[in-house]
Amino acid sequence: xxxxxxxxxxxxxxxxxxxxxxxxxxxxxxxxxxxxxxxxxxxxxxxxxxxxxxxxxxxxxxxxxxxxxxxxxxxxxxxxxxxx
Numbered sequence: 076x077x078x079x080x081x082x083x084x085x086x087x088x089x090x091x092x093x094x095x096x097x098x099x100x101x102x103x104x105x106x107x108x109x110x111x112x113x114x115x116x117x118x119x120x121x122x123x124x125x126x127x128x129x130x131x132x133x134x135x136x137x138x139x140x141x142x143x144x145x146x147x148x149x150x151x152x153x154x155x156x157x158x159x
Contacts, residue, residue, distance in 0.1 A: 077085075084106070091097040091105060 087106065087109070088102055091102045092099070097105065
């Protein structure tokens with residue numbers, strides 16, 4: 076009848092309302108924020124996966140013998156003027 080997600084949502088609603096005295100408008104805001112946070116966590120996981128794949132690809136191409144110039148990502152020091 077009800078999914079685990081439905082039951083969890085109902086538990087949150089009951090806890091916020093009865094347990095913490097949050098009104099319905101507040102509960103709606105909290106639930107919407109919670110859903111947005113879950114979506115952001117999912118997106119960050121996907122992003123981390125893409126970054127990891129790209130790092131693996133770059134490492135593999137570097138190990139496969141590409142020229143050092145093509146794989147050299149070291150930062151170049153910059154001189155900064157001081158106002159002393």
